[in-house]
Every structure is written in structure tokens, then in C-alpha cells.
Amino acid sequence: MITKTVKISAETAAQENPIAFLVQEANCFKSKVYITCDGKRVNAKSIMGMMTLGLHEGKEVMIWAEGEDEEEAAQKVAIYLKRTSEDENK
Secondary structure, three states: OEEEEEEOOHHHHHOOOHHHHHHHHHOOOOOEEEEEEOOEEEEOOOHHHHHOOOOOOOOEEEEEEEOOOHHHHHHHHHHHHHOOHHHHOO
């Protein structure tokens, strides 16, 4: 099991469908992936669950992953949540 805490970036929050893209990212992995925010834990592979979190810029979340590709899953979801336009230009 691996956990990572990240703060959501302005760019991620400004996307038209950030939850849909996050769910797609999480579904690329075999591991179980959960997001915890404000004491609520939901399956990151569930669009309905993720919509209940009310994610926005500056919100701090914890990513929890468990399974054969847990490290990569947690890392990719974390990168998605905290990416900035600066990161994309590197």
C-alpha cells in the first residue's frame, strides 16, 4: 500500500472535465485507487464517487493505492492532480 498527499493545482481545477480525466487515469491501473478529501474516501475509478468530493484548486487530498502497480498508479494520479503549465513545458 502506498499513500501520497497532494494539493490540487489551478490548471487541473480549471479543466472542463477534470473528474472524468482523473477517473480515466485511475482506471489505467490494476491497483485499487482511492482519494480521501475532508474525511471522505472514494474509489478514484468511480465517476459518481469522485463527483461527491467537490475537488477544487488548493484542496489537499490523499491518494491511496494498493496492488501490483500501486506505486505507478499513485504517482500518475498525483501528477495529474498537481500538474501545472510549467510542468508541461519541461
